Amino acid sequence: MLDHISSKLTAILIGVLAAPLASAQPKNVVFMIGDGMGPAQVEAAGMFTGTPMSFESLPYQGLVTTYAAGNPVTDSAAAATALATGQKVSNGVISLAIPGDSSELPTLLEHYQALGRDTGLVSTAYITHATPAAFAAHETSRNNKNQIAGDYLNQTKPKVMLGGGANGMSVAAAQLAGYTTVTDAAGMLALNTNTQPFVSGQFGTTHLPYEADGLGALPHLSQMTTTALDILDNDPDGFFLMVEAGRIDHAGHENNLARNIGETIEFSNTVQSVLDWAAGRSDTLVIVTADHETGGLNILADNGPGNLPTVSWSSTGHTAANVPVYAWGTHANQIRTVMNNTDFFDLITVSGLGGDLDNDGFVGITDLNLVLSNWNQTAESANPLADPTGDGFVGIEDLNQILGNWNAGTPPNSAANIPVPATSTVLLIASLAILRRRPGPRSL
Numbered sequence: 001m002l003d004h005i006s007s008k009l010t011a012i013l014i015g016v017l018a019a020p021l022a023s024a025q026p027k028n029v030v031f032m033i034g035d036g037m038g039p040a041q042v043e044a045a046g047m048f049t050g051t052p053m054s055f056e057s058l059p060y061q062g063l064v065t066t067y068a069a070g071n072p073v074t075d076s077a078a079a080a081t082a083l084a085t086g087q088k089v090s091n092g093v094i095s096l097a098i099p100g101d102s103s104e105l106p107t108l109l110e111h112y113q114a115l116g117r118d119t120g121l122v123s124t125a126y127i128t129h130a131t132p133a134a135f136a137a138h139e140t141s142r143n144n145k146n147q148i149a150g151d152y153l154n155q156t157k158p159k160v161m162l163g164g165g166a167n168g169m170s171v172a173a174a175q176l177a178g179y180t181t182v183t184d185a186a187g188m189l190a191l192n193t194n195t196q197p198f199v200s201g202q203f204g205t206t207h208l209p210y211e212a213d214g215l216g217a218l219p220h221l222s223q224m225t226t227t228a229l230d231i232l233d234n235d236p237d238g239f240f241l242m243v244e245a246g247r248i249d250h251a252g253h254e255n256n257l258a259r260n261i262g263e264t265i266e267f268s269n270t271v272q273s274v275l276d277w278a279a280g281r282s283d284t285l286v287i288v289t290a291d292h293e294t295g296g297l298n299i300l301a302d303n304g305p306g307n308l309p310t311v312s313w314s315s316t317g318h319t320a321a322n323v324p325v326y327a328w329g330t331h332a333n334q335i336r337t338v339m340n341n342t343d344f345f346d347l348i349t350v351s352g353l354g355g356d357l358d359n360d361g362f363v364g365i366t367d368l369n370l371v372l373s374n375w376n377q378t379a380e381s382a383n384p385l386a387d388p389t390g391d392g393f394v395g396i397e398d399l400n401q402i403l404g405n406w407n408a409g410t411p412p413n414s415a416a417n418i419p420v421p422a423t424s425t426v427l428l429i430a431s432l433a434i435l436r437r438r439p440g441p442r443s444l
């Protein structure tokens with residue numbers, strides 16, 4: 001009798017707790033790139049504001065190598081190609097296998113598009129610039145701006161493209177390709193984002209102005225990003241959005257610290273808007289990283305909030321320094337201490353067996369043990385494998401991934417696995433999960 005009741009209760013509890021078998025691939029991806037943003041650029045902005053940048057609190061962090069094929073110092077084209085396609089190419093190349101057979105390398109944006117999801121590009125550089133280009137075009141040279149615009153409008157067709165104008169892109173060409181066009185902040189903010197328009201925002205005739213100089217009638221990066229999210233999140237299948245703070249790099253080339261810091265702060269504001277949008281979701285990955293460091297920035301003294309720190313610059317070009325990565329959400333727990341810039345493609349696109357936390361091809365007791373032994377811990381102390389939701393906390397959502405996929409896959413060694421959870425175990429886990437549910441909203 002007791003057995004009968006507990007098995008019924010178990011079934012109910014599993015029904016309540018367990019999500020349906022879900023694809024382990026993130027449904028929504030926001031891939032955010034601070035062009036030229038090394039660790040010192042982040043630190044300098046934090047000294048000026050007196051608080052860390054928003055993304056510095058993300059639960060999973062590491063460093064990323066940046067070298068190009070055949071060159072220890074990368075340009076933005078090769079670096080963005082590595083981030084977008086998982087392949088090293090020569091400097092200047094936009095997502096083609098060079099060196100190699102010159103074939104088109106599929107990008108993350110195209111991967112998500114092939115899954116039927118909406119996509120977007122946002123940048124403070126002109127929209128045909130190297131970083132956005134590597135996600136949605138294929139060209140032998142970043143200088144082929146007319147062809148890059150042609151790839152966008154006729155081949156890839158991202159739903160949203162917001163950035164600086166001209167440089168191969170034009171209002172007439174975008175309209176011909178079916179895009180609604182806007183050319184200033186007011187026009188962009190007046191868009192009805194719920195009608196899911198194809199939007200081309202062409203702001204000015206080059207890069208957006210520096211934040212430190214004022215933007216006039218043109219939009220901030222955070223406004224462009226919020227608009228893109230408002231449009232893309234209408235797609236029930238999910239979306240891929242690339243966001244670039246393109247002008248951290250330009251200020252680095254100029255060795256202009258005030259402009260550099262202004263761009264990094266606006267990037268931090270932009271990441272915060274994305275995190276606000278993503279809060280509470282368990283189907284979204286937010287990656288914040290850089291393509292390379294620019295300027296060889298070295299901090300000599302913190303002069304307190306409101307004052308520029310004392311610094312030195314070793315270069316007016318790019319350096320070979322590693323850049324930081326910060327991540328939150330689905331697959332964020334796969335961020336490594338030091339990773340290659342080619343690692344992101346597989347990290348995002350390879351969907352393992354949902355709930356198979358230890359990656360042994362089977363969802364069972366060893367996965368359950370991983371979550372239990374890290375229960376209630378944060379990313380600072382927990383085994384990252386125990387946090388498949390990547391929110392930096394091992395709790396009920398992580399347990400659900402296991403219960404929802406229980407017994408899936410092939411037991412690697414049937415003697416070592418329990419094919420069906422013992423009623424008492426599941427009851428215990430379920431009760432534990434309910435009782436120890438983390439109180440209050442999760443802060444980021």
Ligand SMILES: [Zn+2]
Nearest residue numbers: 036249294318
């Ligand atoms: Zn540069």
